[in-house]
Amino acid sequence: MKNSGRLIGVGTGPGDPELLTVKAVKAIETAQVIAYFAKQGRGGNGKAIVEHLLNAEKTLLPLYYPVTTEIEKTDEAYRSQITAFYDQSAAAVAAQLENGRSVAVLSEGDPLFYGSYMHLHVRLANRYPTEVIPGISAMSGCWSLAGIPIVQGDDVLSVLPGTMAEAELQRRLSDTQAAVIMKVGRNLPKIRRALEASGRLAEAVYVERGTMANAVTTKLSDRPEGEAPYFSLVLVPGWEAAR
Amino acid sequence: MKNSGRLIGVGTGPGDPELLTVKAVKAIETAQVIAYFAKQGRGGNGKAIVEHLLNAEKTLLPLYYPVTTEIEKTDEAYRSQITAFYDQSAAAVAAQLENGRSVAVLSEGDPLFYGSYMHLHVRLANRYPTEVIPGISAMSGCWSLAGIPIVQGDDVLSVLPGTMAEAELQRRLSDTQAAVIMKVGRNLPKIRRALEASGRLAEAVYVERGTMANAVTTKLSDRPEGEAPYFSLVLVPGWEAAR
CATH class of the missing domain: 3.30.950.10 (Tetrapyrrole methylase, C-terminal domain)
Known part of the structure; x- marks a missing residue:
């Protein structure tokens, strides 16, 4: 039986790359897979902050929101699309973890403080070794x-x-x-x-x-x-x- | 006329030295003077977190609280002693700045979030070039x-x-x-x-x-x-x- 990889929620801080913690830098340098949420067709703010730490060895796993402001958040259609999206995103991350690869999920600011990472955390942290690296909040x-x-x-x-x-x-x-x-x-x-x-x-x-x-x-x-x-x-x- | 040094409030984070930001590490490595609040006879929690970054080149400027829990905080005697202490501490830091030396003031957690650094900031930031480096809060x-x-x-x-x-x-x-x-x-x-x-x-x-x-x-x-x-x-x- 293979060992599974590690899920790491990484706070990238508010924007200045020097406001990453030493621990976050090491986690990004070490993880085989870098996952991040982004709008369709965009690079993602978290990824822009850590761009200097990425290289061709890394597998990038962008997670594109299916909707952002097109539908009201109170709308049932929004809720069902976004829930399905988080389920699929968690499955994509889990597939990497099952293959023994560690996944760093980039999160602007602090991952557990209004961050999208939380949607992966509640779906995966009970099944895989997990670590959350706090970040400087906005x-x-x-x-x-x-x-x-x-x-x-x-x-x-x-x-x-x-x-x-x-x-x-x-x-x-x-x-x-x-x-x-x-x-x-x-x-x-x-x-x-x-x-x-x-x-x-x-x-x-x-x-x-x-x-x-x-x-x-x-x-x-x-x-x-x-x-x-x-x-x-x-x-x-x-x-x-x-x- | 000499140029004055830079006042830097440095968040040291909650305890783990790897939760310092990259910017905080650089500031501590660069500053000539490292100031920190501590109880009489103690090393100070902020200093313990950054111990690995200090060396014989640094001037250490400990600022020892005259009272901590000996007097009730609502007592007028506490208030006057602690105000005088912050005035003296600001003067000690200002003397270093006047000599052109940069002073990093260590602050556990985040400097402007319940931190003692704030007492120096309000006394000095209007007179010297000042920077605050946020830290991971407790x-x-x-x-x-x-x-x-x-x-x-x-x-x-x-x-x-x-x-x-x-x-x-x-x-x-x-x-x-x-x-x-x-x-x-x-x-x-x-x-x-x-x-x-x-x-x-x-x-x-x-x-x-x-x-x-x-x-x-x-x-x-x-x-x-x-x-x-x-x-x-x-x-x-x-x-x-x-x-």
Whole structure:
């Protein structure tokens, strides 16, 4: 009986290749197969971050989403297509593991923190030797880039998706010391109103493409109204001394 | 006029030296001065993590806390002693920067996420060239070690200090998809009661010394009652599919 390969969820961090951990670099250098999620026809952000570590010896296993924004996420058709996709992706990774090959699954940021890797993990980690290598999250990359002390002492931090209803967002912003608002994009006008209503707009910092070459950091109140690109988030610092 | 040195807040991650980022390793190798906070007579946890990168060329600048648990944190005497200490520490670091020497300040986990480095940052970053290198936080190290998908999709994550009042902790645990409870230690019995009252005890996972050699991971409900050591936290996963 052959030994199976190792499944490794590898956090690639927020964008700067030097924000990979030493452990992640070794895992990518050692694994025979590099798997990554990507939009059809794209290279994938995780793969772009580790490009300098890849060579012709590696087997690349791209996992292309069948749908991204074409169907609403609440739609049953979306749910069934995406579930089938994760099942097929897990089967493709399992086939490599069964052949004794280790598979590093690239995950932007931190694999178990809003990462697609989780869909493979829950399907495979009970059947194969598995390791998860944490990564620097986008929020951590952004507050470090902006030099914003986010929490200290007994501060509560709330990580909030910008997709939530405006009243709910306002309530939560009024009930926390610090906040990170993710999934900003077209939700930015709503987020701005919720921040204003909760009295937190003056403190809020907007970061676009944090840690990437063309990053933008500004007080949200200084930014023009309107939508934001996908790679953006809003930070509300908690620590009083930092204000 | 001499050029001043660079202030670098360096995240050393949660304990495993391989969880340093490539950027952190380079910063430590390059800086002339390595500063770190520690208890009197101790080496400091951050320094222990990077020990393999230090050599006789480096100037070590230990910053010893004048008090830790001898005085209550709410006491005015604590506040004045600790403020004076951070002022003196910033002055000691500034003296090196004025001499043109770069100073890497070691910070366990992530520097701007509950880290002591923040007290130097707010005193010095407006006067000297400064960079913050994010690190893997303890919570990220723990959920990765335990293989627990913590948040997905539109989940809210609440990071809660275990020091808060029991009723408040219970309220917040009832009002979030995922939670990380920090500062566990002697607060563990209270935390257990708050989890039980909010109906979240069955999901809660206890991690002790996450990513260190002698780490312990167990369902909190399987752990004996009683206090916990300093390096411990409780994870409440949000993602439904992970349960």
